[in-house]
Amino acid sequence: MAVSFLLAASWLFGWVYFFCWSFSFYPQAILNWRRKSTTGSTIDFPAINVMGFIAYFTSNAAFLFSSQIRREYALRNHGLTPTVQINDLAFAGHAIVLTTITLTQYLFPAQWGFANRGKGEHGARMSSWIKGVIVGSLLGVGVAALIVSSSHNEDPVKGWAWIDVIYAVSYVKVVITLVKYMPQVITNYRNQSTRGWSILQILLDLGGGILSVSQLLIDSYLQGDWSGVTGNPVKLALGNFSTFFDVIFIVQHYFLYRGNRRKPFGDMEDDPLLTDSSREERID
Template identity: 70%
Template sequence: MAVTFLEAISELCGWVYTICWSLSFYPQPLLNFRRKSTTGTTIDFPAINVLGFVGYFISNAAFLYSPRIREEYALRNHGLTPTVQFNDFAFAGHAIVLSAITLSQFVPSLWGFERRGGPGSKPSRFIMGILVGSILGVVIVALIVLVRDDPDPATGWAWIDVIYAFSYVKLFITLVKYMPQVLTNYRNRSTQGWSIGQILLDLIGGILSILQLGIDSYLQHDWSGITGNPVKLMLGNVSVFFDIIFMTQHYCLYPGNKSKEYMEGEDDPLLGDSDRERRIE
């Protein structure tokens, strides 16, 4: 009875976190659309997000639907099945689409936005380096497996290592993707243009994702379910960590502050005509 109850809780946590994390992708593109501008945000975040979630989608798909990868996972994890759930797979696919839409908003002609230059309008060298390095990393692991494919996947190189490489791309990207926006908020002394709604939803999703992983591993009576799915574990923890930083910036450090662009005289798209007139006076 207790097991059935925990299984139900796990499934509930999984779908609630999927819904929260999926909804967290909407506030930013909707805010950009309402403002007809991407000022206050950086292209680095959606650009690196697309690659990260492509890697996450591929790894989830393999752990869910590839007999070979599931067999190799079992050989390395006491005969257990992966703790990846269908809601993880669904979330990754949805995230790719929404990240791509947000990324497309940095092409003003596609959306009728104001043209924008300056910091944040083009990918930074740091982010471009991560994008290229991540792709090369996966290619190198794949080449190693092709050359040294071991007959014993439990101890040698195997195709599961390529899938882990895809998942580690997502893990690494999650560790660094928030930093450009954190620094942008710090330089502007403002979070204007950066949606706090996505952060609140992201926080709830991160907590529930970690909870689901813990429950699933407990039900297997083996905590290797956590170590065998390090991306989901770190994805939740890192997201929660940076969500707390963004909330601190928004509610404690820079509440109500205008970004530098608007401080220097640029019209704020969120203001109405009467508000602009009062500001001029």
């Protein structure tokens, strides 16, 4: 009975987190479109997000469908199968599409009917250190692939194997999740406002992060081996890191800069789903 309940909970948490995280990509794009502007948010976030989710999709696909990677995983983890679920892959694929669409709003504002942002405005151009993270991530995966291809190791337990390349790809997503929020945190601090940054996407992201980690813990418990957690570090880190930064954004929006939501921009659109009454209260 308990096992059946946990299996059902894992399935439910997996798909609810999928919908929470999937829907979290819409509010910012809708907010930008309604305001006809990307002012107040940074290009760094969608730009590095695209790369992160390509890495996440690639690693999930390998763990789900590559017989070699699944065999090497089993050899390293007591014969178990990866805890990656099909909803993880579906989420990553959907995320690639939505983050790419959002990125085009920053790269091609004229095509969206947006006003061009000044080059000197904070967040209008990609930060040099974010570019460095992108280049460093690509180099890291390349080095891992070079090591594996030249090692000719036949025992994935004792040496480098192709699963390590997939882990390197997944670690790209971990690194990106760790750094991608920082430019927006800094922008909010400099503006002393969360203007132009959708809080709705953060609330959905928080719910998705909690449920994602919960599903991972349940799946590992059902396997009777916590290597299911250590064997899927990207999902664990993705949920925990995003939750940490979501709390920071919530504190900024609802507490630190609560009275500055209309500053420094003149529009009245904080989020695409604000009611008319809440907008009137904000004017007052």
